Amino acid sequence: MATSVSLGKIETYLGTKTDSLLGFKSPKIPKERLNLPGPDFIDRVYAASDRNVRVLTNLQRMFGNGRLRGTGYLSILPVDQGIEHSGGASFAKNPDYFDGENIVKLAIEGGCNAVASTFGVLGSVARRYAHKIPFIVKLNHNELLTFPNRFDQVLFGTVQQAYDMGAAAVGATIYFGSDQSTRQIVEISQAFAHAHELGMGAVLWCYLRNSAFKKDKDYHLSADLTGQANHLGVTIEADIIKQKLPENNGGYLALNSNGASYGKFDKLIYTDLTSDHPIDLCRYQVANCYMGRAGLINSGGASGANDFEEAVATAVINKRAGGTGLISGRKAFQRPLKEGVQLLNVIQDVYLSPEVTVA
Template sequence: MGCNVEELLGERAENLLAFNSPKISKDLLHLPGPDFVDRVYALSNRNNRVLGNLAWLFNHGRLGGTGYLSILPVDQGIEHAGGASFAKNPIYFDPENIIKLAMEGGCNGVASTFGVLGVMSRKYAHKIPFIVKINHNELLTVPNRYNQILYGTVEQAYDMGAAAVGATIYFGSEESDTQIIEIAEAFARAHELGMVTILWCYLRNSAFKKDKDYHAAADLTGQANHLGVTIQADIIKQKLPKTNGGYKALNMGDSSYGKFDERIYSELASDHPIDLCRYQVANCYMGRAGLINSGGASAENDFVEAAVTAVINKRAGGSGLISGRKAFQRPMEEGAKLLNTIQDVYLDSTVTIA
């Protein structure tokens, strides 16, 4: 193995690696494995071309054939502004370097914009699965809005040879109704054309910030996942849960928000991070749609945090990680090493499902 997972986790190793009392039993889950496409996706209404692209995605890169995914997403040039994203490492203004990093890092696929992938499609679309992110935020309007705008068509992604399309819905935002309708239609068309669908299931609403920030609450993100699989996303991208009790906090006082059951917090999840993530997996039809958690912003202890996130996701029954800024905001060799560190967790047979 490329890294010692237990050593990398340090003082958090025992809490994460020895946890074996999840509220939701692993026996109820459809767990990742080499036969995941045949065992799970092949039972669905996805056509043979979608199954073929799912098989390509799951069988590519260092994690090929394991049932796990390691994806490099670089759409931050729009989502977080090009200068803010690439100032640390200006080589990534050039789209070819984004694709090279995904290949050097042994990723299953690379996710980026129409522009980034389109400008290099002739050279690389047949070498690594392309995931075209079809909608994005727009950061020049004052004040900024919680919106996602379609930047092209599903047909354009198909024409460049993409294996998959990705999209974001800001669940909870004023614009979410429009986004749900647009992306449900786009995903239906993508499936018709044989492409995989991946949904960034994010929450955006200032009301989610109370005594703490519930944008990363397991119950609210879990429901976002449940909405995502409802519009037939094959794979769900979600932030790792940091807390729980979002529904309860938003129902305090005279307000009435959503619906919840106390058993969510007592019988379906504990405060342990693996339990919180497992609740997200449960909301992905008990794992029938793969859950990939995001890596988050870059910081000083990126290698440790990447390993922690990977261990939580894997032990919870998730399907992998989608990590961008931690990788591309450093020299390419280091970025590839970080991606390999993530992959090493999924390749390590001693890191088991809780």
């Protein structure tokens, strides 16, 4: 295990958020109800499931690699933006990453547990790197070249290809709430079952996608709706859930205003299970992952002017909520290699600090 990190540097990045995020002590859902990350997480939680020994072995490969090895936490580098957002939009800031080998090098030098990318990227360098860092092969993508743009996740390869590549896990996205979500649920549930049969883990990007979710706020980021997406994700046996950090709540309330009828909800979600504190909102996401039996990793978001501060705050929220780690791409690869490594390490420092505790 890497050496633990002092709190001072983390507090420097948090700045004015320090007291709010590190001083929070009254979550709506107490931590005693959660299955919390820890060095024994595979034995304590995953081993009680129906996952076969080969799946447990590959999950252990992921949890046992990188700077966070042996902690029960994950730091993953995901770079599938060349398809999802276009290569030009993603790599213009740093053209070195048109070469997929540099993606894998960044993950290794950055001390990540695993690297997640496309069939093309990982397949192009598999013989050199698949045995050096766990691969998470992304099965589907939104191709974003159809005009006008449409938002649908389509399969780009097979589970067998990922297995033959030596992958530790497969990854996939479902756009919950979209017109295509039912087909995607069927496709990916079948893909995850096949991956488990072959001994690979399964990581699900549980994203919401529906123009109706944008009203007075962007409820694609609401705790109640993202929480339900997580709950659907663990229902198809995702081992790890990737979700955006919640920024608001009350999606069901907003969508059911003006006499509309959408979904099912209970107002206790907003009174007894959540507050407006970001750690409480994230904890509701964890609760929907079977109280942490499937690990919740939050995404790092787009690159901007305050990447280090935002990344540290997101990591603190995730860890204190009972989450399992961070999966951050653009903030790392859209900058020079040395700075990208530094950003990944700063995220990992949060999980290595014994002073950043679960609330």
